[in-house]
Each structure stands twice: as C-alpha cells, then as structure tokens.
Amino acid sequence: MKSAVETLNPTRVRLTVEVPFEELKDSLDAAYKKINQQVTVKGFRKGKVPARIIDQRFGRGVVLEEAVNDALPRFYTDAVREAELTPLGQPEVDITELKDGETLNFTAEVEVRPTLEIPDYSGIEVEVDAVEVTDEDVEKAVQQLRERFASTTPVERAAEDGDVVTIDLEAKVDGKVLEDGVAKGVSYTIGSGELLDGIDDAVKGLEAGGEATFTSQLKGGPAAGRDAEITVKVTQVAARELPELDDDFAQLASEFDTLEELKADSRRRLEERKRFEQATQAQERVLEKLLELVEVPIPEKLLEDEIRTRKHNLEHHQLAQMGLTLDKYLEIQGKTAEEFDTETREAAIKGIKTQFVLDELVSKEKLGVNQEELTEHLMRRAASSGMSPDQFAQAVVQQNQVPLLVGEVARGKALALVVEAATVKDTNGQIIDLEDDEDEDAEGAENAEGSEPAEASAGNKGEGEEKSES
Structure with a gap:
C-alpha cells in the first residue's frame, strides 16, 4: 500500500x-x-x-x-x-x-490536531487576590453558625423581619392555578430572600390566619420567568431566638471549649478557603496567559460539533432539569440569542485551545499518569457526580472513558508545571509560593473555563474511532 x-x-x-x-x-x-x-x-x-x-x-x-x-x-x-x-x-x-x-x-x-509550538512560558506573571480575613469575616461566619442553632417559639402577633412563618402558597398565571402552583406548610424566614420576590412585604404585618396577594416572577417550573399572582396565607408566626455567643455556644456548636477557640478555627477555615480560591485563580490566570502565547488553529468541524454539544447539554440536561426552555433562560439572563451564540462560541474555542495546548505540553514534557493519580482523580470525579467510586468506575469502563480520565489528569499536571514556573503575586505585591498540590492542580485544569466539553469532542481517539461525549 x-x-x-x-x-x-x-x-x-x-x-x-x-x-x-x-x-x-x-x-x-x-x-x-x-x-x-x-x-x-x-x-x-x-x-x-x-x-x-x-x-x-x-x-x-x-x-x-x-x-x-x-x-x-x-x-x-x-x-x-x-x-x-x-x-x-x-x-x-x-x-x-x-x-x-x-x-x-x-x-x-x-x-x-494542529502542530503547536509551545514557547518559553517561564516568564509568565499574574496577579491574584491577597489572602485577607478580617474580623468582620470571622464575625459573619460565627453569626451564620449561630443562626443554624436558632430556636423558634410560636407567637400571637404580626410577623416581623427575622420571624419564621409557616405559609400556604397558590400561584396563578392568566387567572389559572398552575399544576405545580400550590404548596402548603412551607417554612420561611422573613428577610432570607429564599423564596419569591415580594413575599417579605406581603407577609410582614400578617398574623396567623391572615393572607395577602402579590405579583412576582416565577423562578422555576414550566412557567419560569412569567409573572404570577401569588396568594400567601400565614398559618403560624414564630419568633427566632439565637443562642448567646459564649463558651456554652462554642461547646454546643463545635468541638471547642471556648468562643475564642471557635473564632480562631473559623479564621483558619476562612484562610484555607481563600488560599484555595487564590490557587484556583492563579491557575486560571496563568492558563489565560499561556493561551495568549500560543497560536492555535481551530478545526472548524470540531468547533461546530463542540458548540452543538454545549447547546444540547445546556438545553436538554441542565435547563430541562429546572423546567426551563432556552428562550426562558435567555429571558431570565437578559441575553439575546446572538449574545448567547457568541458566548458559547468563545467558550468552545477556549476549551479546544486549552486541551490542545495542555496536551502538547504533556507530550513535550513527557508527563505520565500513574495508577495512584488516576485513582485519586476518579474518586474526585465520582464525588462531584454524586456517584459512589465503584459506580463511577464501572460507568467509566463501560463507556470506554478511561483514556479520557487519563488525559484529564495529565493536563492537570501540565498546567501545574506552568503555574510552578510562573511568577504569581498578590494585590499587595507579595510573591505567592503555591504549594505543589496535585489534587488542586488537576481540579483546576478540569474546571478551567470551557475545557471540559472539549475533552469529550477533541480527546485522543483511535484512528477512525467515533468520538464519545462525557
């Protein structure tokens, strides 16, 4: 031949x-x-x-x-x-x-796949937010914990801010009660903003047995985004009582003996969270700088397939679960179809570029993936999917997605390599020495904007093999 x-x-x-x-x-x-x-x-x-x-x-x-x-x-x-x-x-x-x-x-x-030239990336510099936890941040965290341990006592008076009311709701659109528009015995804390816009003003001042009608835009269900006439009836008013902020509360709400120990632990947790957010921010910004350095031709058919896959997943999976159509979603988001198409195309391009560049780095730097790294990655993916590790592993094998997971881990290691070589400073001008945490690095690569769908459509496939969607 x-x-x-x-x-x-x-x-x-x-x-x-x-x-x-x-x-x-x-x-x-x-x-x-x-x-x-x-x-x-x-x-x-x-x-x-x-x-x-x-x-x-x-x-x-x-x-x-x-x-x-x-x-x-x-x-x-x-x-x-x-x-x-x-x-x-x-x-x-x-x-x-x-x-x-x-x-x-x-x-x-x-x-x-296009042939790429990866230039020297050691000169990349990025700025990230500084890790700063204020006394106000700590007080807010402790207050949130305190509210979780609040008790309620029924009262015979009009409802006020902060009260917990038990309510019945009925929603009508165009004068007709919606199929899913009736709810009874709903517990709601006035001022929490957890239900419908306008409900706080409607229930404040009502005693048990009182009712009011107001107009609000529905947030979910088949009629999401439409204005509905809401009738709310208060069946009980209860006052919330917060525990005293003292050592007894610390012992009730935590493993600590004193309030000061509880606050110190809250500060430590907040600092850890901000350091993780800082590391993630560094990965994202280093990746953006890296993509700017590399000229990446985009295969047109692959791009079309990627855009189609993203739209399908949004419309038939994410929005369908919320009972929304694409038109309703765009209306809620305040976007036109043209703006949505532009954003989807840009995200698809970035996703494809990300995968191509990181895969080229994997090849250039000869990065391998061992069984321990693959297992740790599988455990994280299983946790994020809501499946047990055994169930997730079985699904991965049945769908021939093991090479896909290996590619994700390898790309995470490639990104970690670039981040390690980059200069990362915070907004105070201090150079940040990011810890070489492979778990975070891998997760950062997976979560880099637009990279996940591209892995499904542009992954390493055998010659003549059909592409698979993850």
Missing part, C-alpha cells in the same frame, strides 16, 4: 492511498463467505455456493462493494499510522479508482 499526505490547512489533510488488489484478498474471501450465508441458490447447500456462481447470479460488483467496505477502515488506519497523524472525528472517504484485479485508490479528508 502506498499513501501520501496533502496538507489542506493547519487542521485538515487529504490522504491519497493506493492499494494493490492482492491486499483485498482477505476481504474478498470474507465477502463471499458473508454473501454465501445470506443467499439461497437452487442446487447448492446454504453456505456452499461457489464464488463463480455468486458472481454470475448477483454480480461481481456486489462482492467488490462488500470487500471494499470491509477493508477501507483498515487501509485508512494504516495510512494514518504511517503518516503519524492524530485525526479528529470521522474522515470523508472518496473511492477514486477501483479496477477489479488491479488496484483500489481512494482519498480520505479528515481534521487533525
């Missing part, structure tokens, strides 16, 4: 392949055998019809077509391997010449 590669553009090539006819022998034999099992010819037992009879009765062209269809994927794969290409998606194959007993010629156009 002979093959040649013509570069059509940085992300698309045309393979021209010439196959000597003798290399079709195995496929021709298989074609005759297959047709033999499918046809019945008088005078011959099933499966024992000679090849010449099949040619006479059904035509040599039928056999050739079956043989070529069987052999093409193998010839294409051999040509791709010989040319050391990394194809993206399925090829467009055109048989240019087929002469019985002589030759088979065909071309295959396919999108490929």
Whole structure:
C-alpha cells in the first residue's frame, strides 16, 4: 500500500492511498463467505455456493462493494499510522479508482490536531487576590453558625423581619392555578430572600390566619420567568431566638471549649478557603496567559460539533432539569440569542485551545499518569457526580472513558508545571509560593473555563474511532 499526505490547512489533510488488489484478498474471501450465508441458490447447500456462481447470479460488483467496505477502515488506519497523524472525528472517504484485479485508490479528508509550538512560558506573571480575613469575616461566619442553632417559639402577633412563618402558597398565571402552583406548610424566614420576590412585604404585618396577594416572577417550573399572582396565607408566626455567643455556644456548636477557640478555627477555615480560591485563580490566570502565547488553529468541524454539544447539554440536561426552555433562560439572563451564540462560541474555542495546548505540553514534557493519580482523580470525579467510586468506575469502563480520565489528569499536571514556573503575586505585591498540590492542580485544569466539553469532542481517539461525549 502506498499513501501520501496533502496538507489542506493547519487542521485538515487529504490522504491519497493506493492499494494493490492482492491486499483485498482477505476481504474478498470474507465477502463471499458473508454473501454465501445470506443467499439461497437452487442446487447448492446454504453456505456452499461457489464464488463463480455468486458472481454470475448477483454480480461481481456486489462482492467488490462488500470487500471494499470491509477493508477501507483498515487501509485508512494504516495510512494514518504511517503518516503519524492524530485525526479528529470521522474522515470523508472518496473511492477514486477501483479496477477489479488491479488496484483500489481512494482519498480520505479528515481534521487533525494542529502542530503547536509551545514557547518559553517561564516568564509568565499574574496577579491574584491577597489572602485577607478580617474580623468582620470571622464575625459573619460565627453569626451564620449561630443562626443554624436558632430556636423558634410560636407567637400571637404580626410577623416581623427575622420571624419564621409557616405559609400556604397558590400561584396563578392568566387567572389559572398552575399544576405545580400550590404548596402548603412551607417554612420561611422573613428577610432570607429564599423564596419569591415580594413575599417579605406581603407577609410582614400578617398574623396567623391572615393572607395577602402579590405579583412576582416565577423562578422555576414550566412557567419560569412569567409573572404570577401569588396568594400567601400565614398559618403560624414564630419568633427566632439565637443562642448567646459564649463558651456554652462554642461547646454546643463545635468541638471547642471556648468562643475564642471557635473564632480562631473559623479564621483558619476562612484562610484555607481563600488560599484555595487564590490557587484556583492563579491557575486560571496563568492558563489565560499561556493561551495568549500560543497560536492555535481551530478545526472548524470540531468547533461546530463542540458548540452543538454545549447547546444540547445546556438545553436538554441542565435547563430541562429546572423546567426551563432556552428562550426562558435567555429571558431570565437578559441575553439575546446572538449574545448567547457568541458566548458559547468563545467558550468552545477556549476549551479546544486549552486541551490542545495542555496536551502538547504533556507530550513535550513527557508527563505520565500513574495508577495512584488516576485513582485519586476518579474518586474526585465520582464525588462531584454524586456517584459512589465503584459506580463511577464501572460507568467509566463501560463507556470506554478511561483514556479520557487519563488525559484529564495529565493536563492537570501540565498546567501545574506552568503555574510552578510562573511568577504569581498578590494585590499587595507579595510573591505567592503555591504549594505543589496535585489534587488542586488537576481540579483546576478540569474546571478551567470551557475545557471540559472539549475533552469529550477533541480527546485522543483511535484512528477512525467515533468520538464519545462525557
């Protein structure tokens, strides 16, 4: 077999392949055998019809077509391997010449990963937020903990800010009660902002048994985004009583003996959270700088597929679970369809760029993934998906997604390498020495804006293999 590669553009090539006819022998034999099992010819037992009879009765062209269809994927794969290409998606194959007993010629156009040049990234500098925890931050955290331990006592008076009211709700749109528009015995803290806009003003001043009607825009369900007439009836008013902020409260709400120890622990936790946020921010900003340094051609078909996948996942998974249509979602977000399309395209481009660049770094730096790293990553992914590690691992194996997870871990290590080489300063001008935490690094790579869907559509796939969605 002979093959040649013509570069059509940085992300698309045309393979021209010439196959000597003798290399079709195995496929021709298989074609005759297959047709033999499918046809019945008088005078011959099933499966024992000679090849010449099949040619006479059904035509040599039928056999050739079956043989070529069987052999093409193998010839294409051999040509791709010989040319050391990394194809993206399925090829467009055109048989240019087929002469019985002589030759088979065909071309295959396919999108490929572009060749990238990764420049020196050691000079990258980024600025991140400083880790600062104020006394007010600590007091707020302690106050939130205090509110979790609040008790309530029913009172016979009008409802006030901070009270917990038990209410019945009924929502109407265009004068009709919605199917999911009735709720009874709902507990609501006035001023929490956890229910509908306007409900605080409606229930304040009402005693048990009182009711009011107000208009509010629904936040969920089939009528999300529409104005509804809401009738609210108060069935009970209860005053909230917060525990005293003292050592007894610290012992009640934590493992600490004193309030000061509780506050010190709250400060430590806040600092840890801000350090994690700082590390994540550093990863995101270093990645943005890295992408600016590398010119990345984007395969057009891959981009179209990526955009289509993102829209499908949003509309049929995320929004469907909330009972929203895409139009309603855009209305709530205050975006036009054109703005949404632009944002989706930009996110898709960034996702593809991110994966291409980090994969190139993985190859350049010869970064490997060991079993321990893969297991830790699988545990994190299982936790974020709400599945047990065993369930998640089984799903990954069944869907042939192990290479996808390996790629995610490797890209996380590549990003960590760039972050380690970069200069990271906080807003106070202090150089930040980020700890080499592989868990955080890997998670940062996964969560980098737009990178996840691209992994599904632009991942490392075998030649001629269908892409899979994660």
